[in-house]
Amino acid sequence: MRIEIAGLTKTFRGGVAALDGLDLTVPTGMFGLLGANGAGKTTLMRILAGIARPTAGRVTVGGHDLATTAGRHAVQRGLGYLPQDLGVYPDLTARQFLDYVALLKGLDDPTVRRRRVGELLEVVALTGQANRRLRGFSGGMRQRVGIAQALLADPRLLIVDEPTAGLDPEERIRFRTLLSQFAGDRTVLLSTHIVDDIAQTCREVAVLSRGRLAFRGTVESLTREAAGRVWSLTTAGPPPPDGTVVSALPAAEGGMRYRIVAATAPGPTAQPLEPALEDGYLTVAAPERSALNA
Amino acid sequence: MLGPPIAVAVGVLAAVANPVPSDTNTARVLIGALEMALPLTAGVACASLVGRDPAVEIQLAVPTPYRETLLRRTVVTLGWAALVAALTAAVLIATGWWARWPDNHGVIAGQLTWAAPTLALGGLGLAAAAVSRSPGAAGALVTTVWAIQQFFAGLAQQHLPGRMLYLFATTRGADPADWTANRLTLIAVAVALVALALVVLGRSERLISEDDE
Amino acid sequence: MIATLLYEFRMQIRKRSVWIVPALTLVLFVLIGGSLLRDLFDPAERPPEARLAVVGLAVQIHALLSIGFGCLLADRLVRDDRLRVAPILDATPASPGARLVGKYLGAGAATAVPIAVAFFGFATAYAGSSGSWSALPWALAVFGAVMVPGLLFVAAFALTVPLIMPAPLFRVLFVGYWLWGNVVTPDLMPTLSRTVLNPLGGYPMAALFDFAGIDGDDQWAGPFPGATLNFLRPEPTPLIAWLSIALLLVLAAAALTGGHLARLAERTRS
């Protein structure tokens, strides 16, 4: 399922432009959406899920126009959505909750539904806890219920909004592996501000910054954006004023060793480094700072 | 869910505690529980259906329209109230208390005694909740409308529109001749309010922003 | 506590529903007849004394708008848990008791503002149209002695009772109680109305404002011939009236304390 977005603008009451003339094409497969908090990721996801309406612009998903009721309906039939703020009904058990969502997704045949719910409980390793109420679930367990819920109707398009926030490292790894395995010929749109999640799962990525597209390309090309801009600098003094400090480690020889993204060498003793994905992200996501540096 | 049975229990209690122990008066209190207390619980329950759904984003992203889900919840809420009311009415009819209230309007049509105000307050609750997305505000409105008609039973029925919209026309009605028209008007109003609610609920975006608190 | 109070006040008064519900109530009231309101502005019908007019106005405003007041406050306390701010607030050094009091006074005051606006608005309009400016000091006195204690009483229960039952159920029971405990006359059925426990303020109205209904033929306090619970209806004297006010406030404090203890118990259990 291909997503085509043209001139998409979303302005909230009070004049906040969460999305500002966004043009983007998302192909089949796993696609990463990076952006700082407040960049507009959730707003975009909600529009794609048919929950929110654009102020202006055109969005089609698999050829269906989201501006029409019929189009939204068609998209929602093949959609799995894991909201950023996942709420569940605390009084239902995991199995009942999934059964309910399956009903809402139109899985009307009870035997099919029961089988599907059972399969997904297995996939997210919750079979043992399936009959416990969601009230007592930990964040990670809840998130697993969330992903199971999204996968119920075998969606052609899966939208997951910051799914790994709040998961422990093992859960995170399991989660993103699950997503990659699922992707195949489907479209999986993974929004996150955790660069590592994208690096491990996606070939292609877009970076949003203040409602605009700051970058669109492969993960490698995003990394290359930082080529020649990553430096290592060891100093006893404060970090140099321009450039973005990526990491700061106490150096064995005393002082601090900084990893810095900057257009030019931040000091005479700075050593160039091989860029990583995070450096590329910082280069494109903070253009005004880079511009200052240049 | 507890509401309707409690309403009936309160009514029976009030009838038992009645210090003016004439049969007519006791029958009136019993039927009054069906016409007053039960519709109030149903109305407030309907007022609490919108605005506090933890899984609202999931609900809005599935192909089943959310308003259909809410309509189904409304039907369940009102259906439960109706079941309790019908059973109570059956008991009252079987024990003869129904007949002891002179304005009972018969066994069949008389069921509009509870059906009309239940639908009207239910519709009002749902519409208010859909517009305000706040169970607090919607519940306040339902209880206030109910209470005003209790406080000012006479004034509310002085003029024709008020008489048609009066919720308690069976047990506190001013004019039994207007009863059927009153009941049908209330049901029509209920239908209009539910339609309004459905139109408002069609705009999904309003539902994801927290109610106006 | 002061900080909590101010913020609760601010949050509550910004809610549109706090204004819309009383406004709609008044519109309904006027539509349905609101005979008293009309009488107030009709030279032929208005009561002879400004004092009577103002107390009569207070009764109607108080009886009507308190319902919305209680319903709107009903979920203030449970809301913290729903919005998941409770853990943040619990981790602050402010003591939970002080926070509860702050929330009670702040949210209660904010929700009462529209009621006060309506009451003083009508009172001023009456004073202007009738020329009896003594209505204004009377209005202040009635507001302080009758309405404020009643509202404090209602607010305490509205905040804490939903801790032990769902808020919608509380709203239903509350309006039922309000009708039964304030409006029903004692000869109709056993009731708390017209007793010293009456949040509508029958005793202060009768004893402090010498009020017996707009037309002088209502009995707002004192023993009712043949009614049950008459031991709660002593002869109205100013002392009893002040006791009645104190009793309402004590009950309000008891409700708050009960709610506070219930919350603490819940906290330690979970």
Ligand SMILES: Nc1ncnc2c1ncn2[C@@H]1O[C@H](COP(=O)(O)OP(=O)(O)O)[C@@H](O)[C@H]1O
């Ligand atoms: N319902 C809303 N009303 C007003 N502003 C909003 C609303 N939702 C989001 N915003 C604003 O839109 C911008 C983008 O938010 P969001 O899409 O949630 O970003 P992200 O998911 O990337 O963190 C933010 O500035 C946010 O404050």
Ligand SMILES: [Mg+2]
């Ligand atoms: Mg977001």
